[in-house]
Amino acid sequence: MGSHKNRTVLVTGAARGIGFAIxxxxxxxxxKVALVDLGKEDVTAAAGKLAAAGTTAIxxxxxxxxxxxxxxxxxxxxxALGPVDILVNNAGISPKHEGRRHEVWEMDPExxxxxxxxxxxxxxxxxxxxxxGMKQRGHGSIVNMASVAGKSYCDFVGVHYSTTKAGVIGFTxxxxxxxxxxxxxxNAIAPGRIDTPLMRGVNPAVNEAIAGETALRRLGQxxxxxxxxxxxxxxxxxxxxxxxxxxxxxxxxx
Ligand code: NAD
Numbered sequence: 001m002g003s004h005k006n007r008t009v010l011v012t013g014a015a016r017g018i019g020f021a022i023x024x025x026x027x028x029x030x031x032k033v034a035l036v037d038l039g040k041e042d043v044t045a046a047a048g049k050l051a052a053a054g055t056t057a058i059x060x061x062x063x064x065x066x067x068x069x070x071x072x073x074x075x076x077x078x079x080a081l082g083p084v085d086i087l088v089n090n091a092g093i094s095p096k097h098e099g100r101r102h103e104v105w106e107m108d109p110e111x112x113x114x115x116x117x118x119x120x121x122x123x124x125x126x127x128x129x130x131x132x133g134m135k136q137r138g139h140g141s142i143v144n145m146a147s148v149a150g151k152s153y154c155d156f157v158g159v160h161y162s163t164t165k166a167g168v169i170g171f172t173x174x175x176x177x178x179x180x181x182x183x184x185x186x187n188a189i190a191p192g193r194i195d196t197p198l199m200r201g202v203n204p205a206v207n208e209a210i211a212g213e214t215a216l217r218r219l220g221q222x223x224x225x226x227x228x229x230x231x232x233x234x235x236x237x238x239x240x241x242x243x244x245x246x247x248x249x250x251x252x253x254x
Pocket of ligand 1 (some may be wrong): 012013014015016017018019036037038039062063064065090091092093094118145146147148190191192193194195196197198199
């Protein structure tokens with residue numbers, strides 16, 4: 001997939017896990033990569049790793065749920081790397097309390113709002129900021145991180161998480177229709193259980209049980225999700241839009 005060279009790619013939640021794997025995968029294709037994440041130290045270190053390997057990369061701290069902070073981040077990124085060609089809305093949270101979700105009857109409304117702000121409004125904020133330029137230039141690709149939990153009932157996540165991931169799927173379909181006439185594709189990835197820091201916080205028996213229910217009998221690797229992000233933003237996928245693709249090894253197939 002040789003279509004990413006010199007493209008400017010913005011990845012949110014990129015300091016670790018799936019987001020970092022995506023940033024690394026684009027870097028390996030010769031893209032210029034902007035990493036956005038909450039903590040300055042972590043995101044600077046992550047961008048530093050890519051820069052050390054020869055990539056043009058910058059790391060910026062900011063909360064995707066904060067529109068003004070994202071406006072400043074996008075201005076800085078476009079000043080340093082040029083207009084954003086590819087946006088990957090990856091940042092997401094799935095709160096756990098002593099390794100388990102809060103059931104709806106015990107969930108703090110503030111926790112509900114925070115998950116909506118990060119997982120869903122975060123996608124809106126970045127999309128809102130980069131699409132005027134993409135529309136003007138007549139090209140661009142957006143990939144949103146959904147989850148199989150947005151399509152099927154999943155015992156391990158809270159109602160806020162599955163609601164936002166279902167929302168990401170609807171957001172993706174709607175924007176594919178709205179932005180397609182301007183040459184912009186919008187797709188989503190629905191990962192199954194991927195071995196990242198987010199998932200290591202839970203009881204290992206849970207991960208073993210999920211691996212057992214997965215057709216391929218294992219958890220996924222962040223690089224396997226990153227490969228799908230590369231494909232969906234490549235020339236090979238130029239006629240693919242509005243889709244949510246499972247990268248789940250056959251777990252919770254719908
Ligand atoms: P992770 O917790 O390992 O990494 C998420 C990153 O996002 C962290 O670096 C975190 O600091 C950052 N982040 C969190 N809130 C943020 C905010 N408000 N602003 C900016 N950055 C923020 O998670 P992961 O497992 O790599 O998950 C990445 C995405 O994939 C999430 O959207 C998640 O819901 C989705 N997903 C993961 C799995 C899985 O099994 N790991 C499964 C389905 C979907």
